[in-house]
Amino acid sequence: MLLPIIVTFLLAFLMLLLKPQKILRLFKFVCVVPLLLFLYLITYLPAVYQGTKSILFKNEWIPSLGISLDFKIDGLSMLFGLMITGIGTLIYLYAAEYLKRDENIHRFYCYLTLFMGAMLGVVLSDNLITLFIFWELTSISSFFLIGYNTDQEASRKSALWALSLTGLGGFLMLAAFALIGIVAGTYSLNELLAYPDVLLNNEYYYIIIFLLFAGAFTKSAQFPFHFWLPGAMKAPTPVSAYLHSATMVKAGIYILARFSPILGGDTVWNDTLMIVGGITMVMGAVLSVFHKDMKGLLAYSTISALGIIVFLIGIGTETALYAACTFILVHALYKATLFLITGIVDHATHTRDLSVLRGLRKVMPVIAIAGFIAALSSAGIPFTFGFLSKELIYGVSTDGIWTQESIFVLTGIALLTNIFLTSSGFLAGIRPFFGKLPKEFEKIKKPNFYLWFPPVLLSALTLLFGIVPSIVDQSILKSATISVLGTSTQMYLSLWHGFNLVLLLSAITIVLGILLYFAIKPSSRNESRLKGLDDFSPQTILTSIALGIRWFAFRYTRFFHNGYLRVYIMFIVIFFTGIVGYKLFADVPLRVNTEDLSAFRIYEFTVFVITIIAIYFITSTTSRLTSIAALGVIGYSICLIFVFYGAPDLAMTQFAIDTLTVVLFVLVLFKLPPFLKFTNKKIQFRDGVISVCFGILISLITLQALVSPSEKDVSKFYAxxxxxxxxxxxxxxxxxxxxxxxxxxxxxxxxxxxxxxxxxxxxxxxxxxxxxx
Known part of the structure; x- marks a missing residue:
């Protein structure tokens, strides 16, 4: 498994060497890279069938630190790996046509391949440190993808927001991984799964899960970190379709699902995920229908879908985890389809405005059918894959394990969310294709095969899995659920459960969703209503905090790093005096033995007096040259002291340095004004106090050294x-x-x-x- 990932990264960098002007057609065959990876993973599917076995690939890296390049294939990693490579294959094919006129298409494929390799590393890694490295690689590569249009300020800003939030979350997640390694004594996920009680019963458990939540929530756009995802829609459509439907935003979901059998089961774990997921799913669904931009609408519906998955993982029951695994695949299929269709519409009409788009089924009927199927799946209409997923979600909320109050709350949240998601799905997948075709769109050409094939195939799979769910049920979804649940499960997908409350809720969702679709008309007026909430949005609050930090950094820098050398020296001396003085007086018993000190000899006293006089001239003169000459006198006095105490080599070095310094200073200051106009007595007094304190400290250290036992092992070794x-x-x-x-x-x-x-x-x-x- 290590070799395919290394080859993927190597191919990514090799793509930079391709010149799109000469071999543009070659990029249509680059999709072979993710296709081969997809087929490679498929070969391991029988081995992980129903979660009866996981395959572990061991590769030592830094064994002394417990870091390895171990990779693990089980049901959960298989589900994500197949989505990453399978949908990736279609995105690669789609992008070859979508960006064929882009002169930097080779860079795009480099970034995209780096991201795909990093995502595979995240979902396949068995070692926490290795997982974190790949996690950060996804943040870095997605930064380049989101900010691909470097000539657009909005694109660059969105990329910075995404990198800042996910980078901060990644740093906190690294702290969680470090704590896990310290507590459990291993970074191996396989070993952690065998002994989950080691973490559950530890005093650092709550710190670990909240640090882990920070990393997962920022990456998966959970409230209040959700706002980076709509901003990331500035990226090219292939990026949005790949990163924000099946890969990057699902990385945080993967972490929560992977650690659910290790850290789950505690009330704080479950309640936190349910609360955060519940807020996110409702907020994203409600806000989605007020956007007229197709990508903006899909962004908020994606946020809601991610909230649903977090909500289900938080519930943590067998049915909930099975529903979560199912919805992960359902959402990836229909949302990637809708994103790709949005790109086709934008590519042909040069607009994504839902208040303008109408009747496009007449010029692109195949795309209209694909969008229609994806919208039906989003709404949970029978015979689509989304219907099965929605029934599972309602089955979770109406489960008999809950009290009546809990059933009412959970079902209400799920019903409200699904109603708005039904409406937003219709707005993105149906509205642009029905109605009267505007004249400016009549001459639109039908999309190229490379554009229409990926969304059509994805919509066909959505329909196929909805009619024949057994294709993915037992082979993928069940084994993934076992990996998350930690035990076997008897759950399965069924087209018909009879006339019951779940079916009634599904019908209510569809009816109210359709009514909402006709009631809300995409317009600038509806979007403007949301702007009134900007002052209270998390983005505004975090921006204010960032500006506050920037102001503090400016004031801090201006105070400590103002460009004056004398100020730098002053702070260094104050810091040294404070730290060393504190340790000297707090931890060292001061002993000053004055009896062993020799008396002043006349020549020593003479040098001392000369030094004092020179210091006086330096601090009192207004002439630069006089102060330089006095400084040289102090240097020569120190040379004499070295001579007195048997260090002629140091005296010669000091003499040469002082002579050179005086000469250079004179040359440098020769053209400057001859007099110093410095009369600030407060600053002179301050500097005098600092100098005296520093001198006293050095004197005390010297006197203390005379009476302290000296360790001469190092000196003896050198000698x-x-x-x-x-x-x-x-x-x-x-x-x-x-x-x-x-x-x-x-x-x-x-x-x-x-x-x-x-x-x-x-x-x-x-x-x-x-x-x-």
Missing amino acids: DNAYVLAKGKNVVNVILVDFRGFDTMIETIVLSIAAVGVYSILKYKTQDGEKSE
């Missing part, structure tokens, strides 16, 4: 091995060149980079060709 190992008699040189060779090399690299930077500044030329001053 003993300098000549033996490095063949050098000068220990200092050996340390710098051999023992700390990498450090010296890096310092050399830094100096080289600085030299290149200085050289580039000196050689910089303005646009008019003159050298910059």
Whole structure:
């Protein structure tokens, strides 16, 4: 399994080498990549039939850290893997025609293939760290896909929102995975499934699940993180059809389903998912019918569908999890169909405005039939796959395990959501094709085979699975349910359950959904009604928080990084003095032995007095040259101190450096004003206090070092091995060149980079060709 994923990533980068101007037809055959992966996964379907067996591919990576490239195929990963590759094949075929005039189509296929490989890695990984790596790759590749139209500001902004939210969620999810590894002692999902009680009974359980929720909710657009998904509709239609129906938004769903047998069963887990999923499903469904843009409408109905799945996983019963697995496939089929049809309509008419689109069945009858079937499945009309899914959902809400109050609430939420989803499905799949055809659309050409075949095939599968559900029931859906449930199940899909409450609810949904469809007319007026809620929307709130952080960052940067070297040095000295001073006085028993200190000798006292006088001149003079000369005097005084205490090599180094510094300073400041106009007494007093405190701290550390026992193991090692190992008699040189060779090399690299930077500044030329001053 590792090899196919590696090959997928390699092919993604190889696509960048293709030149679309010369081999445009080749892109129509790129769909072979996901098709081969689809067929490869199909070969493992008998082995995971009914969840009786899972296949584990073990590949060591970093065993010392418990990180491996292990992959696992079971019912759940098979369901998602087949959707990713199967629908991906049709998207690849569709995009070849949809973007055939795009000069960057090779980049598009690179991003799309990277995303497909990353999604396969997410659903197949058995190791949590590996799963996280692929998870982040989906965020990065989707960023490029959503922001594919780089010349559009809205597209770039939407991509940034998607990356920011999913990236933040991914970071929190990484923290959850790290805690799981610490608590359970393993990152293997297979091992975690064998011992779920290790996490359920741990004190960090609630922290783990809330961190995990953050990652899943942001990726799957759950309230209040849902707003990035409608913004992502700025991406090309193939991206919307792939990412937002069957893949990216389902990644969070996959995480919740995968961890349900590991972390599920607790009241907090179930209630949180039910509340968040319930709010999301109702909100998304209601808001969807007020949009006149087809992609905007589909975006909000997608949010609602994702909420339904989270809601069902939160309920956690056998029927609910079976309904969730079924609806995952149902939604992927009809929603991908509607997205692709939207792209065809937009491609032909150059508009997605539902208030304008009418009668297109006359110019594209095949597409009209596909849209009609997808809309029926969305509404849950009998003999479509959506009907079976909707009956399961109502079966969950009316289950006898609930109290009457719970049945009333759950059924009410499900009924309200399905009514609005029925209406939105009709708006997207039926409304553009019925009515009188406007004159401007009469000369529209029929879509190319590569455009109409994918949605027609998906709609045909929707109809086929609705009439013959056994095709996917026992082989895929049941095994996926077993993977999520953790035990065997006897659930199955049936076309007829008799006249009961569930059938009545389905009928009510269809009737009220149709009435709502005729009652609500897509218009700018309806969309404007939603704008009144913008001030209270999560996006507005998060934007305000982001602006607040930006303001704080600006003030922080302006205060700490204002461009003045003296301010940087001041903060460094204050921080060092505070931290070291605190540790010195809090943890170290101060002992100052003045009896062993030698008395001042006359020449030492003379140097001391000279240093004090030089310091006075530096702090009081208004002449730059005088202060530089006084600074040089201090440097030479330090040289004498080194000589007094037997360090002539350091004295020579200090002498050379001070001489060079004084000369350079004089040259640099030669053309500056000769006098300093600095009379702020408060700043002088502040700097004086900081300097005195720093000096006292260094003095105390020095005095403490004189009475503290010294560890000479390191010094002894260097002294003993300098000549033996490095063949050098000068220990200092050996340390710098051999023992700390990498450090010296890096310092050399830094100096080289600085030299290149200085050289580039000196050689910089303005646009008019003159050298910059």
